[in-house]
Structures are given as C-alpha cells and as structure tokens.
Amino acid sequence: MFYDVDENPACRPLPRNPFKACVAPRPIGWISSLGVDGVANIAPYSFFNALASDPPLIMYASNGHQPHGAKDTVTNIEATGDFVVNVATWHLRDAMNATSAPAAADVDEFVLAGLTAATSQKVRAPRIAESPINMECVLVRTVELPCTLPGSRNVMVIGRVVGLHIADSVLTEGLIDMAKLRPISRLGYLDYAEVGDLFTLRRPGQKGGQD
Numbered sequence: 001m002f003y004d005v006d007e008n009p010a011c012r013p014l015p016r017n018p019f020k021a022c023v024a025p026r027p028i029g030w031i032s033s034l035g036v037d038g039v040a041n042i043a044p045y046s047f048f049n050a051l052a053s054d055p056p057l058i059m060y061a062s063n064g065h066q067p068h069g070a071k072d073t074v075t076n077i078e079a080t081g082d083f084v085v086n087v088a089t090w091h092l093r094d095a096m097n098a099t100s101a102p103a104a105a106d107v108d109e110f111v112l113a114g115l116t117a118a119t120s121q122k123v124r125a126p127r128i129a130e131s132p133i134n135m136e137c138v139l140v141r142t143v144e145l146p147c148t149l150p151g152s153r154n155v156m157v158i159g160r161v162v163g164l165h166i167a168d169s170v171l172t173e174g175l176i177d178m179a180k181l182r183p184i185s186r187l188g189y190l191d192y193a194e195v196g197d198l199f200t201l202r203r204p205g206q207k208g209g210q211d
C-alpha cells in the first residue's frame with residue numbers, strides 16, 4: 001500500500017497516520033529548563049537524538065504550540081541559552097507523562113510532577129534529581145523548519161552537552177548498564193518500549209574497547 005502524507009486523502013488507506021511508527025523507537029529527551037522569571041519547566045520530546053560525539057551535540061524539535069502560545073521549553077532555551085536533558089526511565093514513566101501536560105508558563109513542572117530539582121554544575125537550568133542521567137547543555141542554535149499548521153512553529157534546537165551526571169546505581173564496572181538504567185522510548189500511536197534484549201556487533205576492523 002502507499003500512504004500519501006501530503007495532499008491526497010484518497011491515498012491514506014490507514015486509520016491513523018503511520019509516520020511516527022515508521023521511525024521507532026525514538027529516544028525521549030526529557031528536558032528541564034528555566035524561564036526568565038525563574039519558573040522551572042519540564043517536558044518530554046521524542047523528536048530527539050544525539051548529533052555528534054566530538055563535541056557531543058544533541059537536538060530536539062518542537063512542533064505545534066500550547067493553548068497559551070509557544071512551547072515553554074523552546075521559549076526558555078532561547079531566552080536563557082541552556083537546558084538539561086534527563087533520561088526518562090521505566091520507573092519515571094508516569095512523571096514523564098505528567099510533564100507533557102500543556103501547563104501554563106507560570107507552573108513549576110517539578111511541583112506538578114512531584115519531582116526534585118537539583119542544581120546543575122555548568123548551566124542554570126535545574127536537573128531532575130530522580131533521573132539517573134542528566135546532560136547539561138548550552139544552546140548552539142535553533143533552526144526553523146517547514147510548518148504547515150497555522151499559528152505554530154516547527155523548530156530544531158541544537159545543544160552542546162557540557163557535562164554528564166550519571167548515578168552510580170546505573171553503572172557496572174564503569175559502563176552504563178542498560179539493564180539497570182531501563183530507558184524508555186517512544187514508538188508509534190500511544191505505544192512505548194523499554195530496552196529489551198541486548199546484542200553486540202563489532203564493526204569490520206574494530207578493535208576491542210572501541211565504540
């Protein structure tokens with residue numbers, strides 16, 4: 001079958017748009033930021049990924065808008081220049097989901113979700129203390145993307161990771177242990193997954209210890 005994502009409704013022979021299920025699993029960037037007024041904000045973003053390792057760069061994309069206007073995360077990051085990406089885990093799934101509510105900009109989403117704000121080392125945005133991995137980031141740039149929804153903004157935010165907080169509880173012999181971390185990812189529709197069975201592949205010519 002062929003699904004026309006653009007203009008032709010006659011070529012959409014499926015009950016729901018399948019696009020996001022075609023790009024799965026997507027890691028979840030659970031982003032904490034600070035407004036210029038000092039109100040802390042948290043929201044999950046699954047249009048999220050790492051872009052480079054040297055220097056470490058990440059991106060996320062903000063699509064659409066809130067009832068009160070632009071999404072608070074991008075507003076805060078553009079105003080303050082920094083943010084924290086927290087890893088969403090199985091144990092934190094309900095709190096992660098709670099922070100996706102379209103809360104007004106003056107709502108502290110740490111309070112909303114019952115989470116604890118921890119001070120960061122190199123950025124002003126707070127970290128989520130309950131998350132076992134926090135990545136402190138500074139804004140590199142925003143990139144405007146095509147947008148078909150009137151009154152909305154599609155924008156990619158690129159950040160440079162300047163520090164990593166990693167809980168000892170998710171380490172085994174100095175390596176991040178996925179069985180301990182239990183990160184969750186977004187699939188299509190309303191579905192999520194957590195990391196299941198692992199397997200290892202060595203690239204052609206790759207020596208032990210390289211990654």
Ligand SMILES: Cc1cc2nc3c(=O)[nH]c(=O)nc-3n(C[C@H](O)[C@H](O)[C@H](O)COP(=O)(O)O)c2cc1C
Pocket residue numbers: 028041042043044045046047048061062063064066070071072073074096097099100101102103186
């Ligand atoms: C798992 C998950 C992933 C999400 N991914 C995105 C995304 O990639 N881009 C986006 O604009 N909204 C995404 N959302 C919706 C935002 O989290 C939601 O609009 C949130 O209220 C934004 O909050 P903010 O205004 O504080 O930034 C996602 C929601 C969930 C639950």
